[in-house]
Structure formats: C-alpha cells, structure tokens
Amino acid sequence: MDLATFLIQCLNALQYGLLLFLVASGLTLIFGIMGVINLAHGSFYMIGAYMAYALAPIVERTFGGGFFATLVCGLVLSVLLGYLLEWVFFSYLYEREHLQQVLMTYGLILVFEELRSLTVGDDVHGVQPPELLAGTLPLGELMTYPVYRLFISAVCLLLALGMYLVFTRTRLGMMIRAGSSNREMVQSLGIDIQFLYRVVFAAGVAIAVLAGMVAAPVSSVYPGMGNSVLIICFVVVVIGGIGSIRGALLASLLIGVVDTFGKVVFPQAAGVLVYVLMALILLWKPSGLFKAG
Template sequence: MDLPTFLVQCLNAVQYGLLLFLVASGLTLIFGIMGVINLAHGSFYMLGAYMAFVLAPAFGGNFIGMLLAGVVLAALFGFVLEWVFFSFLYQREHLQQVLMTYALILVFEEVRSLLVGNDVHGVPIPQWLSGSFALGSLMSYPWYRLFASAACIVLAVGLYWVVNRTRLGMMIRAGASNRDMVRGLGVNIQLLYRTVFAGGVALAALAGMIAAPMSSVYPGMGSSVLIICFVVVVIGGIGSITGALVASLLVGVVDTFGKVFFSEYSGVGVYLLMAVILVWRPEGLVRRAA
C-alpha cells in the first residue's frame, strides 16, 4: 500500500469512527444515566437521514441551515418521546425494555414506509462541498468527507465541554453515579432525563443527516448502526463520553483496514476487538462517565 492510499484509508477510518461516536455518545448517555436499553436508538439515525432527504429541497443550498433545523426537530421529537413513552420504562426490567423498544423499531419502520415509501433515496452533496482535493498524483479525497470529519470533531469537543465543564454536565455525571443522591439534592431528575434523551436523539439524527449525502437513504438503515454502536458502548465503558470516542475511533480503524487487508474476514475484526478488550478490561476502556 502506497502512502496516498494509506492516507485515504486513515481519513476514511477517522471519518467513520467520528460518525459512530455521534450515535454512540447519545446511546451511552441514555444507557448509563437512565438505565434504559434502547434498541430503537438506531432508528433515530435513520430519522436523521430521512429528514435530510425531506428537508434538502426546502433549504436548497443552505446545508448548515438544514442541519440546524433537523437537530432542533430531532431534539423536540426526543423530548416528547421520552415524556410519552420512555418515562414509563425506568422501573421496568431490562427484558421489558428490550421488547418495548424493539416494538418501537417496528412502529418507526412502518411510519417511515407510509410517509416516504420503501425506495432507496439519495441526498445531494451541497455545491460548496462538492469535488475533491489531491492526495498525491493519483489519489483524491472528497471535500464533503473532510467536512463531515471536521464537523464531528467540533461536536465531540463541544460535547466534552458540556459534560465536563458545565452545570448541566455536572448533573449528568452525578446522575450517572448516583441518581437517588441527585434527586435528594433537589435536581429535577425527570427534566434531566428528558434533556439527556433529547440530546441523544439529536446527536443520532445529526449523524444520519451528515451521513446521508455519503450513502443511500434506505429502509432499515438504523439496524446495522445500532449493533456497531452497542459494540462501541461496551468497549468504551457504559456512560463514558471519552470511552465512546476512543472506542469509536478504534472500531473505525479496525473495520476500515480490516476490509482492506482481510476483506473475507472483515466482519469478525470489530467483535474480536471487543472480546480482547473485555477480557483485558471487563468494565470497558473508561470506568465511569467522563
């Protein structure tokens, strides 16, 4: 493998890992703080992709405006969904949570089918991000993929700042450690849960909106993302933002280079990585929310 090809694969690995982080960070916060095993989290990624498909014509070339509108709509949807559905799951057993959130997947898929059909759709890359730049004399890399990586890095830094440097983040970290103590200190734990859930939905939807121009928008696209995101959460440590970021990048590297060097066995690499890390650190790379 020559240097330009290696650089392209490195960029692809980082871009894929950072997109995974956006989805997995919301999942690990919801699981770590609220204690809900949310199998429907991948559907929020699908929701974002389909929102990009629906909103793109309305916003024209204003891609950033479309992303902001989609994030607001997704956060409002998450806030209402937690209020009318997930707030009743906290005291249920994990098996009931799994069954009920799996039922939500079926509901979301059916609603998606009724509203936009079962065809495969594409979202155009904005004109100002079209094209590519040269990597060596023979290789090039799309500007949009570089934009996607940069946007994810900015969001990762912002999320780290919110969780570790703000009052809201202090309550989130305290809620992950001891929710009864937080409730006893007078924190509105229901509002905190809804805020965290809405943020998790918004992050997953934003990842779907960013990914939509790079891939097709198709039915069931959230299922494959959900599986790999649970792997990221387990590797990184439940409730840990830092762990989710490190695990996402590791998974991105293993998956990308596994497809290059061991294409026939590429699907095994990520799960082998998870097995090795769990043998070494059963609690994940980071033990607590950080």
C-alpha cells in the same frame, strides 16, 4: 499499499470512526446515564438520514436555505422528538426490567419503520452534498479525497469537544454525572431529575439524528439503515465502557481503523475483526476501557 492509498484509508478510518462516535455517544448517554436499553436508537439515525432527504425541498421552498438550513431544522425537530418520546414512553421505563425496556423499544423500531414506509416509501434515495463541499482534494498525482468527508470529520470532532466541555466544565454536566450515580440523592438536593433526563434523552436523539443527516450524502438513504448501525454502536458502548463519552470516542476510532484496514488487508475476515477486537478488550478490561463520565 503506497503512501497515498494508506493516507486515504487513514482518512476513511477517521471519518467512519468519528461518525460512529456521533451515533454511539447518544446511545451511551441514554444507556449509561439513564439505564435504559434503547434498541430504537438506530432508528433515530435512520430518521436523520430521511430528514436530510425529505426536509431539503421543504426548507428550500420555505426559507430559501440549503443543506445547512436543513441541518438546523432537523436538529430542532429532533430535540422536540426526543423530549416528547421521553415524556410519553421512556419516563416509565427507568424502574422496569430490562426485558420490558427491550420489548417497548423494539416496538418503537417497528413503528418508525412503518411510518417511514407510509410517508417516504421504500425506495433508496440519494442526498447531494452542498456545493461548497462537493469538491475534492488531491492526494498524490492520481488520487483525490472528497471535501465532504473531511467536513463530516470536522463536525464530529467539534461535537466531541463540545460534549467533553459540557460534561467536565459545566453545572449541567455535573448534575448529569451525579444523576447517573445516585438519582435519589440528586432529587433530594432539589434538582428536577425528570427534566434532566429529558434533556439528556433529547440530546442523545439529536446527536443520532445529526449523524444520520451528515451521513446521508455519503451512504445514501434506504430502509432499515439504522439496524446495522445499532449493533456496532452497542459494540462501541461495551468496548468504551457503559456511560463513558471518552470511551465511546476511543472505541469508535479503534473500530474505524480495524474495520477500514481489515477490509483492505483481510477482506474475507473483515466482518469478524471488530468482534475479535471487542473480545480481546473485554478479556483485558471486562468493564470496558473507561468508567462512566
């Protein structure tokens, strides 16, 4: 492997890991802070990808905007969707057993898949990246790297920094962390924990939708695309530590490196290496790399 190829694989690992963090961070917020096992989280990623495909012509006709205007519209709709879902469904699950949570969120997967089939169809679709980011950067004499993939990495890094600042430097972050530790105590202090949980859930949904929208030009849009990403996101949550944002970031980057270079160096065992990594880390630290926070 020459230097240019190694550099490209490093960039691919970084981009995949950071994109995985976008999805997994929303899951660890909902799972770690609210205590709900949300199997439908991968469906939010799929919804984001289909939003990038279906909203683009509508936004262009209505507002004259392009890809970035579609991102903004998709984020607004995803926040409303998350708030509505928490109010109608998830607010009744906090005191229920995990089996009931699994059954209801699995039912939501079926509902979302059927709605997707009825509204958009079952074909595979492509989404074009914006013209501003459609070029490539030269790496060596023969190889190039897409600018759009670098854009994905930049978006993920900015969001990771924003989440860190919110959780560690703001009053909202303090209330969220307190609510995840002792819900009754936070309520006794006069904080509306129901509204706080709706904000957290809406944020988790919006992050997953954003991940799907920015990934659509790279991975294409196809039925069931949220199912595979859901499994790997639970691996990220387990490795990083339930409820830990920095743990989700580190775990995502580790999985990105192992998966990307595993496909190059050990292609026959590439599908197993991520789970071997999880097993080794859990043998070392059974509760994950970091505690919640």
